[in-house]
Amino acid sequence: MTSAAAADPGRIVLLTTSHRVAPGLLSWPAWELLRAADRVYARDGHPLLPYLKEAGVTAAGPAPGATGLMEECAGGRTAVVLAGADGESRLTAELATLAGSGRHTMPALELLPGAYDLPGARLLDLVEVMDRIRAECPWSSTRTHRDLAKHGLEEMYELVEAIEDGDRTELREELGDVLLQVVFHARIAAEDAEEPFDIDDVAGGLVAKLIHRHPHIFGDERADTPEEVRALWLRTKAEEKRRASVTEGVPLGQPALALAAKLAGRARTADLPVEPPVSAGPADFGARLLALAAEAEAAGVDPETALRATARAYRDAIRATETATTD
Numbered sequence: 001m002t003s004a005a006a007a008d009p010g011r012i013v014l015l016t017t018s019h020r021v022a023p024g025l026l027s028w029p030a031w032e033l034l035r036a037a038d039r040v041y042a043r044d045g046h047p048l049l050p051y052l053k054e055a056g057v058t059a060a061g062p063a064p065g066a067t068g069l070m071e072e073c074a075g076g077r078t079a080v081v082l083a084g085a086d087g088e089s090r091l092t093a094e095l096a097t098l099a100g101s102g103r104h105t106m107p108a109l110e111l112l113p114g115a116y117d118l119p120g121a122r123l124l125d126l127v128e129v130m131d132r133i134r135a136e137c138p139w140s141s142t143r144t145h146r147d148l149a150k151h152g153l154e155e156m157y158e159l160v161e162a163i164e165d166g167d168r169t170e171l172r173e174e175l176g177d178v179l180l181q182v183v184f185h186a187r188i189a190a191e192d193a194e195e196p197f198d199i200d201d202v203a204g205g206l207v208a209k210l211i212h213r214h215p216h217i218f219g220d221e222r223a224d225t226p227e228e229v230r231a232l233w234l235r236t237k238a239e240e241k242r243r244a245s246v247t248e249g250v251p252l253g254q255p256a257l258a259l260a261a262k263l264a265g266r267a268r269t270a271d272l273p274v275e276p277p278v279s280a281g282p283a284d285f286g287a288r289l290l291a292l293a294a295e296a297e298a299a300g301v302d303p304e305t306a307l308r309a310t311a312r313a314y315r316d317a318i319r320a321t322e323t324a325t326t327d
Contacts, residue, residue: 010073011108013037014092016083020121023047030114031055033080039072042082066094073107127199130183145188152181212236234269245322246270247315256307263311267318274314274321 015030017023026034026048034040034057041063042049052059063069063081069091072079081088092109099106133140155177162170186199213236215221216229223229243249246266252259267274296303 007105008074008076009070009105009107010075010077010079011110012069012073012095013078013080013110013112014083014088015080015112015114016087017048017115018117018121019047020117020124021115024051026051026114027116030112033078033112036078037080038077039079040082041079043084046082046084048082063088063091066091066098069095070098070104070107079107126179126183130180130187134184134187140184143184143188145185148181148184148188152178152185155181212240245319246272247318250315252308252312252315256304256311260307260311260314263314263318270322272318272321272325274318 013033015033017026034052035055040052040057040059041061042052042059043062046059049059059082063079064072069079069081081091095106095109098104135141155174159171159174159178162174182202183199186197186202190196190198211218213233215236216223216232221232223232241249246269247263250259250262250266254262292303296306
């Protein structure tokens with residue numbers, strides 16, 4: 001070995017991987033580095049160890065301290081350290097201390113990401129965290145679908161409020177709270193003794209639905225405008241549901257104003273000539289509704305309950321008209 005080679009301090013490569021990606025799915029530069037390295041260090045139980053063995057790469061166990069790594073790299077050698085979950089913070093701190101002392105010729109220190117998270121990978125963390133909470137938390141472990149129902153409504157109202165306010169920070173947080181409800185319900189459902197399903201079943205069903213209802217993207221249909229897409233969506237949905245009434249699937253538990261609007265929209269879309277039980281009339285609808293609500297409250301009447309009863313009657317009128325039209 002020449003004196004120049006002996007003086008070469010070599011290099012230390014910290015290879016990071018993602019626990020959200022299958023351990024064998026490393027980048028090509030990462031595999032090339034592992035095969036060419038003079039020494040590879042990995043903690044016991046590192047998820048990549050079985051794949052290293054299959055690839056003919058021998059791991060030398062946990063990395064020694066900073067001084068030991070420097071000695072290993074002397075003479076131009078390359079040492080690769082497979083980072084643990086903490087990113088080898090202790091080792092990097094020791095190397096930084098040695099470099100800062102100015103008394104050592106340090107090896108080149110490189111950081112190589114061996115695997116990258118795919119979009120949506122953090123959802124795996126959410127599922128894992130939810131599993132642990134469900135198993136260990138005294139409150140969460142005893143919740144039922146019915147217990148969580150009111151929280152789902154509250155979170156949706158807060159999400160709508162964040163959208164209306166244009167607050168992007170709140171929007172992101174409220175979307176997370178709504179997502180929590182979905183994951184929580186799916187985790188509870190997985191424990192059902194008769195009809196269990198989990199978050200993968202929920203996501204799989206949604207994917208299948210989206211593909212089926214977008215035949216202009218995933219199939220041979222054509223829709224070039226938003227109007228054509230909507231018409232195609234409604235037609236595809238109708239073929240899926242095969243409902244006896246256009247009012248089926250309208251949740252009667254929603255706020256009365258939204259319920260009335262939904263029923264009216266269903267009737268209009270189906271071209272059913274059904275008049276509401278109370279004529280709408282001209283003028284400023286928002287002001288009139290507000291005035292009526294105030295009048296009802298003053299008379300001791302719940303306006304939400306009153307409108308809900310009228311909307312139910314409207315639903316029955318739609319069904320009666322459908323029956324008459326069919327006959």
